[in-house]
Amino acid sequence: MDISEAELAAKVVELDEIHHDVSLPAMQAEAHEWSERVAQERSAVEARSRLNRRTFLLGVGATVGAGALLAACGSTSSSKKSSLSSSAPTLSPATLTDLHVAALAASLENLGVYAYTAGINAAKAGKLGSVPPAIVVFAETARAQHKEHGAAWNAILRSAGKPAVTVTDPVLTPVVNKDFASVTNTVDLAKLALEIENIAGETYLSAIGVLSEPAAIRTAASIEPVEMQHSAILNFVLGTYPVPNAFEPTTLARPTSDYTKL
């Protein structure tokens, strides 16, 4: 069949330029805005902690003489120490929830990258039989987008003083590994990818209902439709109706308890 790809490829390039010139900078600006707010809150928390310690030291110095310093510290420090430890600085519950969502999201994006990488490697090794070029391009593009999503969430975590999430969702990974062991062709791979994309999309929808920080909501809102688009194309390739639901469900949404090492 004689099909010219030149015009199609040109349009793809144009869309890629729009992505890099407009949407990606806008997304990076959103993530940066949220990162700055979390960093400000963290600074405020640390400042209060320094004030508490400073107040404690000033109080001790005002009430005891030099000779009795050690004894006074011994007798007063325990009560002061307990009040300090009981008021250990922490971010607000809303911010912590947002950060837990960010960590979960990063782990899910890592899972997407992991799964597509496994699929691409299997295809290159000839383990999936004949792989159509469009499927390869799909996998490579989806993987790249998931990498960008993960990077956005990790930037936010790092700005909050939390470590970047580099692992895949710990609860889903063994399930994906088990399922991938059964993948022998591109149809199997597409079905596994579809499941992961649906989980990601539905998790973002669920998250949008609990997030507090506007920039966090906007970040999730800008990623969720993309995961849904991955799902639509996978459905199309698999021969199932590409847009099966009028409203996106959340039955497959993962809880933040999937990833707890914040």
Place this chain on the structure above:
Amino acid sequence: MTNDSFDPRPLNELIEQSNDLQSDTMHQAREGFAETVELGHELRSRNELDPDEAAAVANERRTMLRTGLFGAGALAAAGFGAALFSLESTPAFASAPTDVQILQSNASIEVIAINTYKTALTLPYIGGSSANGVIKAFAETTMHQHEEHLSAFNAAAKSLGGSPQNSADPALVPVVKAAVAKITGPEAVVALALELEQAAAETYVKATGVITSKSARTLTASVMGVEAQHASILLAVQALLKGNAPQLIALPPNAAALPAAAGSIGFPDAFFPIANARPLGEGAVQ
């Protein structure tokens, strides 16, 4: 006073309350130009508006609309771009609609989508017996999904004390009408549907970041992904029609025969854009 002793939380709360009060006043007073400038100054003072950034965004939108994917489309050719410039080119001049107004405006977008698909299905190459079965089924199913969206947005508006919106977005009606008059084949229909779906999706992404009611936000978010999926499939269909491969518009398609670039045409952006979002509240009940 040292920086160590300053707790910014109460001030932030006061600023937020002030922002809410200011927005309510703007709506009630139907502010004129002086009040619009005042809003811009307030946004700048809170570093929520960078004039250089606003100018850059406006310029980028103009460039996109002139030369980008939607710049040569029906909506732009029929004046959509000019209307968008006047409403959205400078963020400082944008008013802040209520949740009810946003939901009503969402409903008005669904109305125009329903009407457009309804019209499309009267065309023989979309809804007729000789039409591609997948395209016909897509048009019918998508229209029904938009009907469900309309009902849901109106129910949500009502639950927040508003009235339903069953009229099409007035800013889009003449534009779509003009575009429909120029349709001569399936490619033009797909192009128009794609612009509407993309605009809807982008509008709902933007609205999700603004709506304050959690239930209304979740509803809008549950719809935005679906509109994005509609756009995704239309992008793929458009590419196959332009590539003179309508026989590949099938369920399942002959994947081996698909051009390689078709693998990524359905999701051009890692982060869904909002540059072509309609002004929130544009189609609210007047």
